[in-house]
Structures are given as C-alpha cells and as structure tokens.
Amino acid sequence: APSAGELNINVGILGHIDSGKTSLAKALSTTASTACFDKNPQSKERGITLDLGFSSFVVDIPKHLEDGLHDRLQFTLVDCPGHASLIRTIIGGSQIIDMMMLIIDITKGMQTQTAECLVIGEITCSRMIVVLNKCDMIAENKRQQTIDKMTKRMRKTLENTKFKNAAIVTVAARPGGPEADDAQPVGVADLIEKMKENSHKPQRDSGGPLLFSVDHCFGIRGQGTVMTGTLLHGGVKVNDVIEIPSLKMTRKVKSIQKFRQPVTSAAQGDRVGVCVTQFDPDQLERGLVCTHGTLQTLYACVVSVKRIPYYKENVATKAKFHVTMGHDTVMAKVLFFSSTSEDFSLQEEFMYQETLHSADQSQNAVQRQADGQSDAAVFNASSNQWALLEFEKHVVCPDGCLVIGSKLDTDIHSNVCRLAFYGQLEHPLIDRNYKETFLPRLKIFKEKFRQGSVDRMADNYSVIGKSLFKKETKIDSFVNLRVTLSTGELGVIEGGFGQSGKFKVRIPEGLAPSTITALSSGGKKKSKPTSQLGNGDEAKSSIEIRLKFKKYIYDSTNRMVQT
Secondary structure (H helix, E strand, C coil): CCCCCEEEEEEEEEECCCCCHHHHHHHHCCEECCCCCCCCHHHHHHCCCCCCEEEEEEEECCHHHCCCCCCEEEEEEEECCCCHHHHHHHHHHHCCCCEEEEEEECCCCCCHHHHHHHHHHHHHCCCEEEEEECHHHCCHHHHHHHHHHHHHHHHHHHCCCCCCCCEEEECECCCCCCCCCCCCCECHHHHHHHHHHHCCCCCCCCCCCCEEEEEEEEEECCCEEEEEEEEEECEEECCCEEEEHHHCEEEEEEEEEECCEEECEEECCCEEEEEECCCCHHHCCCEEEEECCCCEEEEEEEEEEEECCCCCCCCECCCEEEEEECCEEEEEEEEEEEECCCCCCCCCEEEEECECCCHHHCCCEEEECCCCCCEEEEECCCCEEEEEEEEEEEEEECCCCEEEEECCCCCCCCCCCCEEEEEEEEEEECCCCHHHHCHHHCEEEEEEEEEEEEEEEEECCEEEEECCCCCCCCHHHHCCCEEEECCCCEEEEEEEECCCCEEEEECCCCCCHHHHHHHHCCCCCCCCCHHHCCHHHHHHHCCEEEEEEEEECCCCCCCCECC
16 A cells, blocks of 8 residues: 555556557556556447556665655556547646656557657656567567567667667567466566666655646545546645636545545645545546646647657648647647747747748748748747647646647548647736737737839939839838848838839939949830840849838738838
C-alpha cells in the first residue's frame, strides 16, 4: 500500500494499436486502479483500450534515488489507447507523464501511431524506454537475428531525436497470445531493472493552487462520487473545497484514496481518487478540477509555436486544426506571426505569416507570393513564431499549458503523422469580445511591395510614373508615401496624373545628372510600336519606381505605414 515513504513516477505506455500495451501493463502491475485494464464496456467489446488505464507496482528504491525520505519507488503505469481516432486521449494523458515506454510489435516495427507517439514523447517527456514486444511470435532460430535487426532500425529512427540513447528492451508480455492464460511473461524482470535505472526524481511541489487532471468519474452508493486522476500542481486535503470549472461548480472533499488506501492529503504527481458528495458522475468523464477561481475559460489565445517536422502538409494561416490544451480538444482557426523578440508583448510589432515555418525553412528564406503584388516577408532563423488561436468552443486550461495542434480528421488508414505544431500558452483571452477589445491592439503587419516604372521626366525635380496602380485605384490614399527609383533617388508621391493610373513623384533632392540624361533623351512622344522604341524610351521604362509599406491586419482604418 502506498505510504509517505513512497516516491511515485508516472510512466506512459504508448504505441500503435495491438502492440501489446495493456498486456504489458498487466504483466508489470500488482495493483489495478479503477480505470485500468480495458474495463470500459466499449473497450471490452472492441478489444482495444478506449480510455487512459492506470495501474501500479512498487519496487525497492534504487541507489541513485535514495534520499532518506523514500524507501520504495511506485511506478504508476498510464496505458494510453493506441486506436488512431483516440490520439486526443493520448495527448491528454501525455501531460501527466514522467517517463515513457514506447511499445513496438517486433513483427511489424514502426507504424503510423508509433511515430505519432514518438512525436508526443519528444514534446512532453525527457526519458524513454523502447520495448520490443511479442518476441515469442518469432521462430526461435530467427529470433536473435530479428531482435538485432529491429534494435538497429530503432537506433536509426531515434538518432535525430532526444531519445537517441534510450534503452531498448525485448519482452513477450503475453506469450502465446490471449488464449494462453498460464504462460509467464518473458523479459519483464529486465524491463523493471531498466525502468529503475532510468527513473529520476520528478520535480514535485505541494504548494500553490491545486490542479487535478481527472480521467475517470464514478459513483459509489452511500459514499458519493469518486474522481480519479493525477495531481498536476499543488496539493489537496480532506475538507478542501474544489472547483469543477467546466461546470462552474464547487464541492467539498470528503475523502482521498491512493490506490484504494485512505490518506488525508496528496501532493503533485500523486495518482489519487477524490470523493465528493452531491455530484452526478455523468457530468464529468474527464477534465480539470482546481482550487476555486484559479482556472480561466478561454475564447481565444496567443501561443508560442513550433512546427512538427514529420507533418508533411502545409500549416497555413486561416486553416482549422484540432487543438489540445489541458484535457480539451477543440477546433480552432489559426493565424501565424513572428518577430525577433523573445517574448510576446502588445508593445511589439509582428510580421504576418502565410504559413508556419519549420527550423530548416527558416534560414533567411524570402517568402514571396506568386502575384508579385503581395507580401514579401523575410523570415529568418532568429525569428520566434506565435499563433493566434480562435476556438469554436471555449476551453478551460491552466496558465502556460502545453498546446498541440493536429489534423485528427485525416484518414485513419493513411500512413501520415497528423500532429502539425506544438507550443505553450502565452496570452489567454478570457473576454468573449476579444475581437473588439484585444485584436485592434495586436500589431500584426503585412509587408506590401509594389513596382512601377518612370513614364517620363516632368522637370529636374519630378517624374511621371506608371504601372504602380490600376486605373481604378484611388491614388489619393497613397499621397505622401515615399518611393525609391532604381537609379537611387528618393521620391514622394504627390498625386494622380490624368485618368489612366499614372501619378506624379516629387524628388526633393533632384534627379541625378545621369538620370536626367537617360530620361530627357526620350522626351514626351506619342507611343510607338515596340520595334520603333529608341534608346531613350528603353532607358525610361527600365527605371523602376518601388513602393514599400506596411498594413496592420487588425487596423480598421486600413492605414498604409512606412518606417
């Protein structure tokens, strides 16, 4: 039974469907908690893990963790579902994991979801053990050769990840398959030793407000409703008042259990059952519970973001993604922007991005749109990227929480990674009217670039330009904007000239003598066929007029700004 002298470590068991995660959890465990071993009726019917299952086992504390406070080490196993449509449940589970076990069916190798689980591991976890399961399915004379080959292949897969030195262990969690009930697991003792070797003391703090990640809820006649889950932050004691923010409801803690043993309090990292009264368990299957008033409801937010390199599609502004934050997965529209500043601040200016860039795209890539009249935004390696997420349905989550964006509606059977980006919550928007109160203060700009040419010289201090505007453009709104001639002179747009979209540019410092020579050799002539153009006409048309300005996307006045 758990005691004060026990150190708890949460170990996530992730992998593709049917790789043997639940069988391995069973082989490792001595105490099954309420949510465990495919007890979910739907799960039994379909033969797959439909919800996060939890179980635990206890070992003597390894030498490197001896601290005088703990004499035993409890591994709480979080068996995450491997079914593709349930990846959101895995993401929900991954946020409470200290160490990860990636289970691979040795007869099949890396599969789609194995790769996705590896991505989740990279984002959420610092330690991993790779478990090659079902070694009993390989003929004995080929077994060692297959193990060596798969180990080598896994080393290759992991070499560019943070897990390149991960331990790789071979087991048979359920030799002979489901029918062979009496067969003893193979390799599990070695796996437990590796788990002990790789264990570390997680950072735990019982201070601060409670944040309790509930993954299961059920009623006990005559007692009340039990919420089981993991304490992500702070602590909880009997008689504390806790809040269920998604239901805007508070309840008093009647009793607490750790793996069926009653306790009076629990701290960060503990796996517990908390009993409350007068609460219908059907109202909360999974979610966050907290100290009253500490969790906010978000209608939108700004997050710092990084692209997941394994996602092959474009990650485009204005697209919709499934966004997972806390225990919620909701649809959100995204808008990407960047700046060289380290931190997000409304005092900063940000550059609009059509797409989210990955690290290898960011080496001073010049992003230009095909029409030549659009954004010419330079994104470089020193830029930090952010996203504005606008939710279809509000989200309840803690400050600074992990955010993962995915395309969960991608065909389950297509062999592609569906996780597109990840990041951290930087600025929650709790005002329903954030479009009026916040967005106008968010200075995201598009850089605009237009190019025309000199039609002729009016005098030594002005030229008539063409091809910068369409005939129907209201040139008045461009008056006083600065332009540059390709010959180096700086000019200012004075206004329209005639009805055909031409315009007059004043050159305050005057035209250079070489420019005057080039322009005056043509003079004002009637238009000729191209074949009859003299050198003066060619010189004029080859002198470009360049206009560069910024527009802020949330500025209702649509101003053009030059810096």
